[in-house]
Amino acid sequence: xxxAIFSIWRGxxxxxxxxxxxxxxxxxxxxxxxxxxxxxxxAHDLAVRWNCKAGKCGSCSAEVNGKPRLMCMTRLSDLPLDxxxxxxxxxxxxxxxxxxxxxxxxxxxxxxxxxxxxxxxxAADGTWRIAQEDVERVQEFRKCIECFLCQDxxxxxxxxxxxxxxxxxxxxxxxxxxxxxxxxxEDRLADLKEAHGVGYCNITKCCTKSCPExxxxxxxAIIPLKxxxxxxxxxxxxRLLRVFQG
Amino acid sequence: MxxxxxxxxxxxxxxxxxxxxxxxxxVVFVVLGSFAVYATWAALQGVHYSHGGYLSPFYSPELxxxxxxxxxxxxxxxxxxxxxxxxxxxxxxxxxGFRFTCYYYRGAYYKAFWADPLSCTxxxxxxxxxxxxxxxxxxxxxxxxxxxxxLLFLPILAYDVWNAMWFANPATGATEFGIGAGTVxxxxxxxxxxxxxxxxxxxxxxxxxxxxxxxxxxxxxTCYNVAGKFNRAHMRWAWISLFMVAFADLYVxxxxxxxxxxxxxx
Numbered sequence: 001x002x003x004a005i006f007s008i009w010r011g012x013x014x015x016x017x018x019x020x021x022x023x024x025x026x027x028x029x030x031x032x033x034x035x036x037x038x039x040x041x042x043a044h045d046l047a048v049r050w051n052c053k054a055g056k057c058g059s060c061s062a063e064v065n066g067k068p069r070l071m072c073m074t075r076l077s078d079l080p081l082d083x084x085x086x087x088x089x090x091x092x093x094x095x096x097x098x099x100x101x102x103x104x105x106x107x108x109x110x111x112x113x114x115x116x117x118x119x120x121x122x123a124a125d126g127t128w129r130i131a132q133e134d135v136e137r138v139q140e141f142r143k144c145i146e147c148f149l150c151q152d153x154x155x156x157x158x159x160x161x162x163x164x165x166x167x168x169x170x171x172x173x174x175x176x177x178x179x180x181x182x183x184x185x186e187d188r189l190a191d192l193k194e195a196h197g198v199g200y201c202n203i204t205k206c207c208t209k210s211c212p213e214x215x216x217x218x219x220x221a222i223i224p225l226k227x228x229x230x231x232x233x234x235x236x237x238x239r240l241l242r243v244f245q246g
Numbered sequence: 247m248x249x250x251x252x253x254x255x256x257x258x259x260x261x262x263x264x265x266x267x268x269x270x271x272x273v274v275f276v277v278l279g280s281f282a283v284y285a286t287w288a289a290l291q292g293v294h295y296s297h298g299g300y301l302s303p304f305y306s307p308e309l310x311x312x313x314x315x316x317x318x319x320x321x322x323x324x325x326x327x328x329x330x331x332x333x334x335x336x337x338x339x340x341x342x343g344f345r346f347t348c349y350y351y352r353g354a355y356y357k358a359f360w361a362d363p364l365s366c367t368x369x370x371x372x373x374x375x376x377x378x379x380x381x382x383x384x385x386x387x388x389x390x391x392x393x394x395x396x397l398l399f400l401p402i403l404a405y406d407v408w409n410a411m412w413f414a415n416p417a418t419g420a421t422e423f424g425i426g427a428g429t430v431x432x433x434x435x436x437x438x439x440x441x442x443x444x445x446x447x448x449x450x451x452x453x454x455x456x457x458x459x460x461x462x463x464x465x466x467x468t469c470y471n472v473a474g475k476f477n478r479a480h481m482r483w484a485w486i487s488l489f490m491v492a493f494a495d496l497y498v499x500x501x502x503x504x505x506x507x508x509x510x511x512x
Contacts, residue, residue: 066262066367086262091367131461155363159255160375182459199379203353206366219447219477223349226378227390227451234387 002026004076005084006034008046012097019043020084025076031087032060032071035099047098055212058147062099063088068149068210090152103148109167112195116178117186134182141177141221143213146170150207150217156200166197169207169217176221179228189232198225256369258361267365274358278351281488285338288495292332294502295495299410300428302498303435303491307402308333315409340395341491347389349447350484390448397449400440407433413510425512428497435494438487445476445483 004025007018021038032050039046051057053072060071065079065086079085093101122129150169156162167175175196179188192198207217215221231238261267288295288304295302296313308315310322311333321331345351356362363370378386410429412421443449454460454470461467476483500506 063262063367065264067265068367080264083264088262091256131459133467134459134461153366155366155370156375156377158367159363159370160373161255162375165379180458184458197379199384200375200377202356202362202377202383203349204357204363204366205353206363209366218353219349219480223447224451224455226387227448228456230387230390231456234384235390 002081004034004081006038007084007086008035008038008043008099009086009088010043010046010098011095013095016095016098018086018088025081027077029076030072031062031064031069031074031076031079031085034076034085035071035087047096047100049100056145058145061090061147061149061152063090063152068153070147070149070212073212090148092152092154092158093148105163106146106148106151106168106170109171110174113167113171113175113178114186114188114191116181116184118183119185128183130182137220138177138180140215141173143215144170144173145213147212149210149212153206153210154201155204155206156197156202162197162200166200169201169222171196172198172201172225173215173217173221176225179225189229192225193229193233198222198229201226255373258369258371259364261365261368263365263367267368271358271361271364274354277485277488278355278358281492284492285342285495288499289334289338290330290332291499292330292334294499295333297428297498297501297508298414299412300426300432300498300501300508301406301409302334302495303403303406303432303439304338304495305334306399306406307337309336315406340392341399344389344392344396344443344446345484345488347386347392348484349389350481352386390452393443393446393448393452396439396443396446400436400443403432403436403439407436423512424510427509427511428501430511431494431497435487435490438483438490441476442480442483442487444473445478445480446473447477447480449473450477 002025003022006021006023008021010016010019021042023034023037023041025034032053035046035048039048048060050060050072052059055070055073058070062069062071064071064074068090071087087099089095089099090101093103093105096102118128121127148170151157154168156166157168175188175192178184178186201222203218203223205218208215208219211217285304288302295305296315301308301313301315305311306315307317310316310318310320312320316333325331357364361371362375378384407429410432411423411425413424413426414420415422450470450473453473454466460470497506501508
């Protein structure tokens with residue numbers, strides 16, 4: 001059994017500091033295991049949010065050695081243990097306490113996005129027919145576990161705090177899943193340009209790199225949405241065609 | 247919406263990351279910066295851009311110029327005397343604009359040249375930010391028009407490869423078919439540029455990404471899938487084609503200057 005140092009952020013919205021804890025580590029442990037061990041041994045009041053321990057609930061999002069990660073999916077064997085492992089809460093959201101952040105803003109954002117609106121049913125029994133190849137494109141977006149790591153790493157939210165102007169990668173993925181759905185007939189392009197601020201994304205692909213579900217957020221969701229916004233608002237030829245097409 | 251009060255932002259360059267996060271933006275800065283310097287220098291030379299049937303891709307199509315490849319003859323009389331002339335100036339803005347507004351390059355040079363951000367989770371130098379939602383970066387939305395121009399360049403560069411397959415026989419003076427190392431270089435350049443162009447996000451959108459149902463259009467669906475395959479390797483092709491186009495110019499230039507001797511393969 002080896003011993004390792006974990007430098008964990010302790011505090012709340014009024015401020016805080018990194019605090020070192022030493023604990024035993026063994027083969028197969030993940031960061032969340034170490035945090036639980038520290039909680040049991042020496043920091044009984046350490047606040048940490050977790051649930052499934054299987055990378056599917058998206059609860060234990062944090063920043064490990066400066067990178068947004070799910071603590072339950074970050075193996076200690078992948079980290080250099082000869083120096084302290086830093087564990088901080090997500091920086092893009094208000095701190096509640098220690099490693100727990102208030103992510104409620106995300107759920108407020110979700111309520112602002114126009115809901116799925118299917119076309120009239122294809123069959124008399126009220127059902128629809130969708131070709132497999134038409135629905136395949138949006139299947140990728142449904143893998144999202146809402147861990148909000150992409151929101152955390154996005155510099156528009158993290159560094160520039162433009163929460164009022166930009167909905168962030170998670171909800172651009174959500175919007176893409178609706179907007180590209182073969183049954184959906186709702187129009188969200190004006191919202192994307194104005195209220196949802198798709199133009200704020202400058203394609204750094206940090207969201208794609210941090211996604212634990214490996215969703216190609218930038219290339220397959222955000223850029224296609226930007227292109228659709230260009231179709232509607234920035235392409236004079238398309239505008240002209242629309243005039244002639246009525 | 248509720249006001250979101252987050253903890254303070256990190257100062258410029260500050261991060262808790264332990265990896266060598268600075269390597270990627272540094273490499274992009276050096277390589278992309280070097281390419282921009284070389285391409286500008288090469289475009290302004292106005293000489294040594296053709297060698298026999300070979301024409302540098304920086305100068306193709308040669309609208310006006312002194313080489314046998316010029317379509318409309320020598321430098322036009324209306325060209326202002328105070329403005330230096332090079333055939334490349336007339337055309338290089340189009341492929342240059344295509345790369346400058348490319349979604350991949352945008353993300354790369356925003357980080358490497360503008361530190362916006364320098365790298366993921368690394369503190370930024372500026373507080374003010376409007377991304378591509380306002381001037382001047384909103385103009386990046388013109389990318390699809392540069393794509394249309396870039397698509398026109400591909401058959402022109404392919405025609406240059408055809409021209410690079412004909413050599414003058416030194417003994418008889420007759421033109422004969424052949425393949426030289428330069429032919430291969432120019433052909434590889436077209437393949438690389440094509441792979442980069444057909445993986446363009448705007449191209450993928452144009453051929454099918456803009457519609458939700460492709461099942462009723464098998465040809466369009468195939469085009470979308472092919473563009474998607476190229477798109478998944480867009481970054482790789484962006485760099486490969488960048489190196490290749492610079493090397494193709496260098497090859498023709500070196501041959502024209504007599505520094506390198508072109509090898510006849512066939």
